[in-house]
Amino acid sequence: MTEAGHHPEVERAGLVANERVAEGVGLAVFDAPRTASAIRPGQFVHLRIAEGAEFILRRPFSVYRAPAGRLEILYQVVGRGTRALAQATPGAVMDLIGPLGHGWLVPEGTAHALVVAGGLGAAPMGMLVEELARRGVATTLAQGAPSEGRLLARELFEATCRRTEVATDDGSAGLCGFVTELTDGLIAADRPDIVYVCGPEPMQRIVAAQAAAAGVPCQVSLERLMACGVGACLSCVVSTVSGRKRACVDGPVFDAAEVVWDPCEDPEAGA
Numbered sequence: 001m002t003e004a005g006h007h008p009e010v011e012r013a014g015l016v017a018n019e020r021v022a023e024g025v026g027l028a029v030f031d032a033p034r035t036a037s038a039i040r041p042g043q044f045v046h047l048r049i050a051e052g053a054e055f056i057l058r059r060p061f062s063v064y065r066a067p068a069g070r071l072e073i074l075y076q077v078v079g080r081g082t083r084a085l086a087q088a089t090p091g092a093v094m095d096l097i098g099p100l101g102h103g104w105l106v107p108e109g110t111a112h113a114l115v116v117a118g119g120l121g122a123a124p125m126g127m128l129v130e131e132l133a134r135r136g137v138a139t140t141l142a143q144g145a146p147s148e149g150r151l152l153a154r155e156l157f158e159a160t161c162r163r164t165e166v167a168t169d170d171g172s173a174g175l176c177g178f179v180t181e182l183t184d185g186l187i188a189a190d191r192p193d194i195v196y197v198c199g200p201e202p203m204q205r206i207v208a209a210q211a212a213a214a215g216v217p218c219q220v221s222l223e224r225l226m227a228c229g230v231g232a233c234l235s236c237v238v239s240t241v242s243g244r245k246r247a248c249v250d251g252p253v254f255d256a257a258e259v260v261w262d263p264c265e266d267p268e269a270g271a
């Protein structure tokens, strides 16, 4: 059972729109009323993109937004499954399992949050910033991307967050550099009650260290290869201070202080 008390179930979801929103990135909108009404920010769905042997393994996707019985998924085309998703047209029906996993937690009394999104890390932040706004939490957003055109979900972030700061690798918008060069100053100046991070793991690790140094709680959303999505296959293991956990059922959102980061990851790689 999920944190919201809803059992994940299979739902037949009708694709109602599927548009390119940036280079190599699409936004798919599904009619999926049961999952949309149950899903919480940071949870994900496991999508069977098409029939046939190569699609037997479902692909996990965060839910970007879930308005009025619909599920919006922001996806990057990286391989066979996401290529097939990009080619799907309205009217297609796919089955999905959801809601899955543990999402973002907003502790009682949170007044100010810093949300940090790198690249596709914007995907699980849509529902989160909406939830923070509903609760009256003043939210600062720090976003990083290769270039201005790859800064996803900007309209939503600008409409919902009190302040937004961006960094791009090529300097086409905001700071020329990594988003981690913004977050240190934002944590020190703004003193948020909590930091939420999603993006490339080296970036998450750096922001987690910055938050820890400032004594601010931090949650991270970790991506792992997932086969079953329901805790049975152990393909999605995350090392934590209390042992090995499964990203699909114990995460994908973890308290950053619990995570034992992969020593092979180079935090200097940034995001």
Ligand SMILES: Cc1cc2nc3c(=O)[nH]c(=O)nc-3n(C[C@H](O)[C@H](O)[C@H](O)COP(=O)(O)OP(=O)(O)OC[C@H]3O[C@@H](n4cnc5c(N)ncnc54)[C@H](O)[C@@H]3O)c2cc1C
Pocket (backbone or CB within 6 Å): 044, 059, 060, 061, 062, 063, 073, 074, 075, 076, 077, 078, 079, 080, 081, 082, 083, 120, 123, 124, 222, 223, 224, 225, 226, 252
């Ligand atoms: C909890 C969770 C939420 C996610 N949310 C999103 C999202 O909102 N938007 C989005 O675009 N992507 C998201 N992903 C990643 C997405 O699941 C993969 O990109 C997708 O499964 C790739 O499928 P494919 O068939 O196109 O690629 P494949 O042909 O299977 O693989 C292509 C490349 O992608 C890598 N890859 C495959 N599956 C995963 C995976 N599960 N995690 C990480 N890398 C993978 C492979 O190692 C390979 O390098 C999420 C992953 C997880 C675990």
Ligand code: FES
Pocket (backbone or CB within 6 Å): 225, 226, 227, 228, 229, 230, 231, 232, 233, 234, 235, 236, 246, 247, 248, 249
């Ligand atoms: S994906 Fe099978 S245990 Fe997590």
